[in-house]
Amino acid sequence: MTDTEYPPISDQLADIESARTEGRRKMDWAAQHMPIMEHVREEFVADEPLEGERIGMAMHVEAKTAILVETLAEGGAKVAVTGCNPLSTHDDVSAALDAHENITSYARRGVDDEEYYEAIEAVIAHEPTITVDDGMDLVAAIHEDYPGLIDGIIGGAEETTTGVHRLRAMDDDGALEYPVFAVNDTPMKRLFDNVHGTGESSLASIAMTTNLSWAGKNVVVAGYGYCGTGIAKKAAGQNANVIVTEVEPRRALEAHMEGYDVMPMDEAAEIGDVFLTTTGNRDVIVAEHFEKMKDGVLLANAGHFDIEIDLEALDELAVDRYEAREGVEAYELADGRRLNVIAEGRLVNLAAPVSLGHPVEVMDQSFGVQAVCVRELLENGDAYESGVYDVPDELDEEIAEIKLEAEGVDFDSLTDAQRDYMGSWDHGT
Numbered sequence: 001m002t003d004t005e006y007p008p009i010s011d012q013l014a015d016i017e018s019a020r021t022e023g024r025r026k027m028d029w030a031a032q033h034m035p036i037m038e039h040v041r042e043e044f045v046a047d048e049p050l051e052g053e054r055i056g057m058a059m060h061v062e063a064k065t066a067i068l069v070e071t072l073a074e075g076g077a078k079v080a081v082t083g084c085n086p087l088s089t090h091d092d093v094s095a096a097l098d099a100h101e102n103i104t105s106y107a108r109r110g111v112d113d114e115e116y117y118e119a120i121e122a123v124i125a126h127e128p129t130i131t132v133d134d135g136m137d138l139v140a141a142i143h144e145d146y147p148g149l150i151d152g153i154i155g156g157a158e159e160t161t162t163g164v165h166r167l168r169a170m171d172d173d174g175a176l177e178y179p180v181f182a183v184n185d186t187p188m189k190r191l192f193d194n195v196h197g198t199g200e201s202s203l204a205s206i207a208m209t210t211n212l213s214w215a216g217k218n219v220v221v222a223g224y225g226y227c228g229t230g231i232a233k234k235a236a237g238q239n240a241n242v243i244v245t246e247v248e249p250r251r252a253l254e255a256h257m258e259g260y261d262v263m264p265m266d267e268a269a270e271i272g273d274v275f276l277t278t279t280g281n282r283d284v285i286v287a288e289h290f291e292k293m294k295d296g297v298l299l300a301n302a303g304h305f306d307i308e309i310d311l312e313a314l315d316e317l318a319v320d321r322y323e324a325r326e327g328v329e330a331y332e333l334a335d336g337r338r339l340n341v342i343a344e345g346r347l348v349n350l351a352a353p354v355s356l357g358h359p360v361e362v363m364d365q366s367f368g369v370q371a372v373c374v375r376e377l378l379e380n381g382d383a384y385e386s387g388v389y390d391v392p393d394e395l396d397e398e399i400a401e402i403k404l405e406a407e408g409v410d411f412d413s414l415t416d417a418q419r420d421y422m423g424s425w426d427h428g429t
Helices: 016-032 035-047 063-074 091-098 113-124 137-145 147-152 161-172 187-210 226-237 249-257 265-271 311-317 360-383 393-407 416-422
Strands: 054-059 078-083 103-105 130-133 155-158 179-182 218-222 241-245 274-277 298-301 318-325 328-333 338-342 387-389
Touching (some): 035 360, 054 063, 063 091, 063 360, 137 147, 161 179, 161 387, 187 298, 187 338, 218 265, 311 318, 311 328, 360 393
Parallel strands (some): 054 078, 054 130, 218 241, 298 338
16 A cells, blocks of 8 residues: 555544534435435445445545445445545535545545645555546546556546546547546436536525525526536526527537527626536636626636636736635726626535535435446456446436335336337338
8 A cells, every 4th residue: 555644534623523423414414315325325235245445536525425435335345535626525524434444534625736636645545446536636646646556446437527528538548547437428417417416506506605696697607518508497497597608509509499598708798697617628718708797797617627717817807806705706807897706616516615516316316326337347347448438328227216216206118019119120111
């Protein structure tokens, strides 16, 4: 095992017992509303499919994530976990995890860049045989700095749009040296986590942070992928006027056909009241846009990294900067206009002071997929060479069926005749 001096969370908090008690309380609430993870946990406890494995995780360490972490540990694995965003960790939850005999948690809220990467290295020091990532920082660090560990890694799972984009680029360059499941790309993730989870949690976090209404506001949604679709839908449902900016013509057309105004950011900048970036790309809102914005606009990001809003350019334009509210930084320009940035331009549904992330029920589905992907790697790892893999459809369907059963929802199945018809080509008109 590699040496590390970075301390776990239990060595960083003053009142560790109180933190653990509060963290456990949050986890118990989440667990009540996660029937999929309860089902998976029962299976893992009974079968211990992860016995002898070491799982390294870089995730948003809060109550819902903690249920996944603990489920993997209950399945027999030794788990080391840290944060994947400097502002998304709940210290009390991290402390509660660290109390588990099979879990070491290094996640702490408010770390600087150096501490953030030291914590990732501390996880890597456990020499994981499986990685579970949210944004791909863990995978990248292993490949860049600890390539000697790669031969011992069976595979990994990546949950986010941004992380999967990075992984596919890495794979295209021939640089990815073990198999990783693109959990983000499954229907159970995209249709529920990205659409409903991001839509509801982003808007709720902004509303609670600012104490402002959505009704009647011009809300500019940058990017009309699954996350942007959800935000636009939920904002329209709260009586906002939604404007979409896009670079992909089919998505722009889709937004137009859904009834939203579609225009370049250069035009939207002049009329928007709230701007939400969801692209996973950099420099979506830049200096030329800031110069056109109205006084009092809100700027927020729902993409994984804080690169979508060019805050360096905004800082250069500003003559003053101050905290307008907790979690809201006002940038005052020379002409007196104030542009308000929420949560430092980081992932708003997790990094704002009152943020709680996606609704529990939504994350139950996504984490269920993560868990069965880890199980799949152990059961059938030899079938996967290095590269990015779609989650096998039967695993995604397994999670959907568990959820439907928990909700008391029954559904039809194909008859033999229907299955035969769908599987043949010789039935003509």
